[in-house]
Amino acid sequence: MSAPAVSSGLRTGLSDGLAVMSRNLLKLKHQPGQIVATFAFPLVSVILFGYVFGSAIPIPGGGNYREYLMPGLFVMGTVFGVMGSLTVIAKDNGLGVMDRFRSMPMARSAVPFGQTAADLLVAAGSLVIMAACGLLFGWRAHNGVGATLGAFGLLLLLQYAVSWVGVFLGALAKNEETAARIGPLIFPVTMISNIFVPTDGMPAVLQAIADWNPVSAATVALRQLFGNPGLPTGDLAWPLAHPVLATAGWSLLLLAIFVPLSVRRFRTAGL
Amino acid sequence: MGTDTGDAIVVAEGIRKRFGETQALAGLDLTVPAGTVYGLLGPNGAGKSTAVRVFATLTRPDEGRATVAGFDVVRESREVRRRIGLAGQHAALDEQLTGRENLRIFGRLFHLGGARARRRADELLERFDLAFAADRLVRTYSGGMRRRLDLISSLIVSPTVLFLDEPTTGLDPRSRNEIWDTVRGLVADGTTVLLTTQYLDEADQLAQHIAVIDTGTVIASGTPDQLKATIGGRIDVVVDDVAGLDEAARALAVLAGTGAEPDVDPVNRRVSAPVGADTLALPDVVRHLDHAGVKAVDVGIRRPTLDEVFLTLTGKPAETSESTEPGRETAR
Numbered sequence A: 001m002s003a004p005a006v007s008s009g010l011r012t013g014l015s016d017g018l019a020v021m022s023r024n025l026l027k028l029k030h031q032p033g034q035i036v037a038t039f040a041f042p043l044v045s046v047i048l049f050g051y052v053f054g055s056a057i058p059i060p061g062g063g064n065y066r067e068y069l070m071p072g073l074f075v076m077g078t079v080f081g082v083m084g085s086l087t088v089i090a091k092d093n094g095l096g097v098m099d100r101f102r103s104m105p106m107a108r109s110a111v112p113f114g115q116t117a118a119d120l121l122v123a124a125g126s127l128v129i130m131a132a133c134g135l136l137f138g139w140r141a142h143n144g145v146g147a148t149l150g151a152f153g154l155l156l157l158l159q160y161a162v163s164w165v166g167v168f169l170g171a172l173a174k175n176e177e178t179a180a181r182i183g184p185l186i187f188p189v190t191m192i193s194n195i196f197v198p199t200d201g202m203p204a205v206l207q208a209i210a211d212w213n214p215v216s217a218a219t220v221a222l223r224q225l226f227g228n229p230g231l232p233t234g235d236l237a238w239p240l241a242h243p244v245l246a247t248a249g250w251s252l253l254l255l256a257i258f259v260p261l262s263v264r265r266f267r268t269a270g271l
Numbered sequence B: 001m002g003t004d005t006g007d008a009i010v011v012a013e014g015i016r017k018r019f020g021e022t023q024a025l026a027g028l029d030l031t032v033p034a035g036t037v038y039g040l041l042g043p044n045g046a047g048k049s050t051a052v053r054v055f056a057t058l059t060r061p062d063e064g065r066a067t068v069a070g071f072d073v074v075r076e077s078r079e080v081r082r083r084i085g086l087a088g089q090h091a092a093l094d095e096q097l098t099g100r101e102n103l104r105i106f107g108r109l110f111h112l113g114g115a116r117a118r119r120r121a122d123e124l125l126e127r128f129d130l131a132f133a134a135d136r137l138v139r140t141y142s143g144g145m146r147r148r149l150d151l152i153s154s155l156i157v158s159p160t161v162l163f164l165d166e167p168t169t170g171l172d173p174r175s176r177n178e179i180w181d182t183v184r185g186l187v188a189d190g191t192t193v194l195l196t197t198q199y200l201d202e203a204d205q206l207a208q209h210i211a212v213i214d215t216g217t218v219i220a221s222g223t224p225d226q227l228k229a230t231i232g233g234r235i236d237v238v239v240d241d242v243a244g245l246d247e248a249a250r251a252l253a254v255l256a257g258t259g260a261e262p263d264v265d266p267v268n269r270r271v272s273a274p275v276g277a278d279t280l281a282l283p284d285v286v287r288h289l290d291h292a293g294v295k296a297v298d299v300g301i302r303r304p305t306l307d308e309v310f311l312t313l314t315g316k317p318a319e320t321s322e323s324t325e326p327g328r329e330t331a332r
């Protein structure tokens, strides 16, 4: 039988990317546990952080702690998205699926593009669930439809960037075990930030790190766009003074670094 | 490009590949005729996988040249990829998808289009007896079923050349036989198969040509018969009484005809002699011994083990004796 015809590059790449994407989404269908976890994470975190810690933490300028907390939880859920692509790619690497893909006439960049596209769709779904949980516990977006959509758009941009970081780390990790060891490093990234507590109580060095952590900028950006309490005041680090711009900037910077790195990695790994 | 006239379909010329300190391939030369099963036989670390990865465009050689179906694996890798199938050492499947879904996705990535990918998946599952498990998650498959699904995943577009890297390592004998049958069926369809193995037995069962490879070079090649003739096997005879040992040794010396003195082991009442393994059939041996009045309680013709092949070919034992016994199962 004759080999299948080569279609033009872009169309092939697109259809390959879609195939990789649907492969990832299909997997969810068989993992009800995963879907339950997607639901459970926001619920559990709102209850845990909102009610357990919330009773003890004062908010600058006063206000409802759960309203203060929700923007941070949105960002945390987004940043944890790095685990998804990291694990999937590393697992495929370990099982030799990547080698099979790379021995096929498909576009090699279809794997990272398809993976990150699937991640983005899943993330959009969990944002909706997260928002529903928030509304249930008294969180509100106060600044109208435009600002609210802007906030979610910013989150998805950050999520897309983070997902590319995960793809690259997954390609480096080579197998699931290594990925499982890299994963927990994400915790300090989310903790050393202003998600749970204002940064001005931290030791100077830690505060500097927290202030420049993209997670902090994103959290402040959401507080601003949603009109939630706890906006930092006084002499602010640049990212916190321009949080929307900083978040978009951080995201674009990550994309500019990790998209080319990942694509190159998938083209040439093992050569 | 020539694919069907008995020309060489995979050619390697002086391929070298180094990983840090390790010279994985040290000038590999290989010529695989179209329409055959070609066995690449060697112990762990010999460079078999590296060779396959070079042919499958996964690894770029440092030096040398390789073509598959007439296309250069480096400069024309895309053309090569459209004509090959690869089943590696591990089952490269998505465990969280069903067998059918795995095949469909691969079909789409081979650009078959949704409907054709679906039809092809069903066809393959039916033909290779996996239809019964088509809608089960691969996670629930046995090792043998995974390997079989992995193998048929590489058949989606009926490849001109199929590369199988140790397709049966770690499988139980029954699963191994199923894989062997599948491979035989493929060659009947005209696919050229290049398979690597640590088992002489497997190469013998499947391959028309064998290349023995060690430390990255081919140290012997030929048909299984040619190879075995150079290496030979052994006849073992156990007699019922120590008194019969000398007589058995004399009879064996005549049978073997190699002029070599048979080894006599009085403790186990065993006599053994090297022979050109393909020259004798067991009934002939038994008849001959009977004729000579030897009272044998056990007679066996032993194929040479890979260790013996190595001992003969290189004068040194294979380095990893752990995994080089023919037919032995190794854990993954």
Ligand SMILES: Nc1ncnc2c1ncn2[C@@H]1O[C@H](COP(=O)(O)OP(=O)(O)O)[C@@H](O)[C@H]1O
Residues within 6 Å of the ligand: B019, B020, B022, B023, B024, B042, B043, B044, B045, B046, B047, B048, B049, B050, B051
């Ligand atoms: N990616 C790699 N990095 C470092 N060393 C490698 C790599 N691939 C193979 N090797 C080394 O090259 C040699 C040949 O390996 P391989 O081709 O896998 O042998 P085989 O498949 O015959 O067991 C081994 O010593 C192995 O350790």
Ligand SMILES: [Mg+2]
Residues within 6 Å of the ligand: B045, B048, B049, B050, B089, B165, B166
């Ligand atoms: Mg190998």
